[in-house]
Amino acid sequence: MEGHLTRFYFFVFSLSIFLLMGCNNIQKENGSREEKIAEILTHIRVPQIPGNVLTLTDYGAVGDSLTDNKAVFDSVLQLCKEQRGGRIVVPPGIYVVNGPIHLVSNVCLDLQKGAKIVFGTNPADYLPVVPTSWEGTLLYNYSPLIYAYQQENISIIGEGTIDGNGEAGFSRWYDKQKPSQQLSRKMNHEGVPVEDRIFGEGHYLRPQLIQFFECRNILIEGITIRNSPFWCVHLLKSENITARKVKFDAFNKNNDGFDPEYAKNVLIEDIDFNNADDNVAIKAGRDHEGRKVGTASENIIIRNCRFKGLHGVVIGSEMSAGVQHVYVENCVASGYCKRGVYLKSNPDRGGYIRDIYVNNVAFQGVEDLLFITSHYHGEGEGFETDIRDIHIDSLTCRSASHAGLVIQGYPTKKVRDVHLSRVYIDSCTTALSFRNAEHVVFNDVIIGDEVKVPTAVR
Incomplete structure (x- = not known):
């Protein structure tokens, strides 16, 4: 009987440790952006x-x-x-x-x-x-x-x-x-x-x-x-x-x-x-090989940089093993960039793009400020990419000659859980172009001239 009790207490103790470790992992996963960056560093x-x-x-x-x-x-x-x-x-x-x-x-x-x-x-x-x-x-x-x-x-x-x-x-x-x-x-x-x-x-x-x-x-x-x-x-x-x-x-x-x-x-x-x-x-990695290798690119911090060139920050298009936990912080662009933040894949790739954070990034003139697409080059089939949990806060530009915010998901794998806060675009041709996107949350987004207090009837 004593042996049974000992084994029982050991089981309870082990289970408690397991649950405690699980809680700690959950807390770490749900930590703030600043805490996650500090952990990577x-x-x-x-x-x-x-x-x-x-x-x-x-x-x-x-x-x-x-x-x-x-x-x-x-x-x-x-x-x-x-x-x-x-x-x-x-x-x-x-x-x-x-x-x-x-x-x-x-x-x-x-x-x-x-x-x-x-x-x-x-x-x-x-x-x-x-x-x-x-x-x-x-x-x-x-x-x-x-x-x-x-x-x-x-x-x-x-x-x-x-x-x-x-x-x-x-x-x-x-x-x-x-x-x-x-x-x-x-x-x-x-x-x-x-x-x-x-x-x-x-x-x-x-x-x-x-x-x-x-x-x-x-x-x-x-x-x-x-x-x-x-x-x-x-x-x-x-x-x-x-x-x-x-x-x-x-x-x-x-x-x-x-x-x-x-x-x-x-x-x-x-x-x-x-x-x-x-x-x-x-x-x-690309396509079959990337999915086979299965080693994600992860825990990447890009901060205090000065962008100039074709595109600022890009994820893809070769990303079949997955990309996660990317943090872009406190960056500015000088001159023209074709696209500011560009997440691109197609149905040849598979994999995922998730847990991406962009905070306090300013562009001047762009063609597109934020472009998320599952249709890069309009080719591929059979391996749609899971794009989700994208967090954009304080992203600005003076002008977008083509589009401000673009999301192009796939019918069978929609882009989801995109959070847009304090996104300001002074002028652009097309403000929003979303297709096959769900759970897109806006908070304090202004594209074009801000509409202020409504005028009274005269």
């Missing part, structure tokens, strides 16, 4: 800058805009690997690098003011192919220009510039890429093993400028990024990332600023964007 720590300093010119580098410094970078990075870390200081000068820089763990690349790295334009220098991704499909391709694979504790800092030299090089491949682009998507849909998806020579998929693939503890701070051949900074299957005080000057095709993909715990703050494409585009 506890998981983001910048890597420690190594004390072991290696000045690049001490190892034979020449910043004369002519000498190839690829071999010097390779040898200094090998030294850092042997010494378990190091701070590679790049003094003022223009350093040509004919080939990729492959970063290793516990390294800081410190570009001093007046220092510029300019990459060469010979595609063969970026072979052999490496594991990477292209528009949401994992494959092997030309190496990104700065690349880290399965590394940790890496910093790229300083007041210098990284120039991808895209306009004179890889960017010219844009008009040749379609056959390889379509082949990559076919391999994705058919589940071809990643190790058999070999691109590179004979194909025309442009490499990213900077890519961290399956890395953790990353800092990118202070540098200027310009002239990228493709996406500027691709954060692929990586976590614990801080990007701050970065400046963009990137006007080639598909020159997105930051592309977190299958990424977790990301802080993007105090950035000066000037991109020919999306400033931030949050992704999570």
Whole structure:
């Protein structure tokens, strides 16, 4: 009998602990926006800058805009690997690098003011192919220009510039890429093993400028990024990332600023964007592969930034594994942006977009201020996206030449639970265009001139 009682009390005690843990989880899930952001920030720590300093010119580098410094970078990075870390200081000068820089763990690349790295334009220098991704499909391709694979504790800092030299090089491949682009998507849909998806020579998929693939503890701070051949900074299957005080000057095709993909715990703050494409585009894989991988992009904070370019903040369109817990705070735009906040998917994708918070963001002239669509490019079938729990508070613009607020759900998967508060648009052509949307809540929304006290009958 005593044994039965002991087991009974243990069961009650365990059940109490389980219920208490459940209550705590519910409380955490239902916490305020500020509490959720604070919780995410506890998981983001910048890597420690190594004390072991290696000045690049001490190892034979020449910043004369002519000498190839690829071999010097390779040898200094090998030294850092042997010494378990190091701070590679790049003094003022223009350093040509004919080939990729492959970063290793516990390294800081410190570009001093007046220092510029300019990459060469010979595609063969970026072979052999490496594991990477292209528009949401994992494959092997030309190496990104700065690349880290399965590394940790890496910093790229300083007041210098990284120039991808895209306009004179890889960017010219844009008009040749379609056959390889379509082949990559076919391999994705058919589940071809990643190790058999070999691109590179004979194909025309442009490499990213900077890519961290399956890395953790990353800092990118202070540098200027310009002239990228493709996406500027691709954060692929990586976590614990801080990007701050970065400046963009990137006007080639598909020159997105930051592309977190299958990424977790990301802080993007105090950035000066000037991109020919999306400033931030949050992704999570394409179609069949994204749904199979199933790793959401989540816990992403974008704050105190200055937007300029095609679109401000974008989620999608490659987001099949899901995107959640995104916080956009205290940002402003200078000049024209085609779309301010853009959530896009289509019925090829599946997945979800949920728990998105946009607070205190101001645009000037846009084509559309807020655009949520399940019909991107009007294509696809069979895998509708679940878009819900979107919270917009204090979103403004002076003029929207096309539309103020657009929601385009899918008949079998409506966009739902959208909360719009303190949204002010001074002027626009179409105020609202909602289709297949439900539970859309308005609070203090003014589009056009505010209607004040009604006039009296005279």
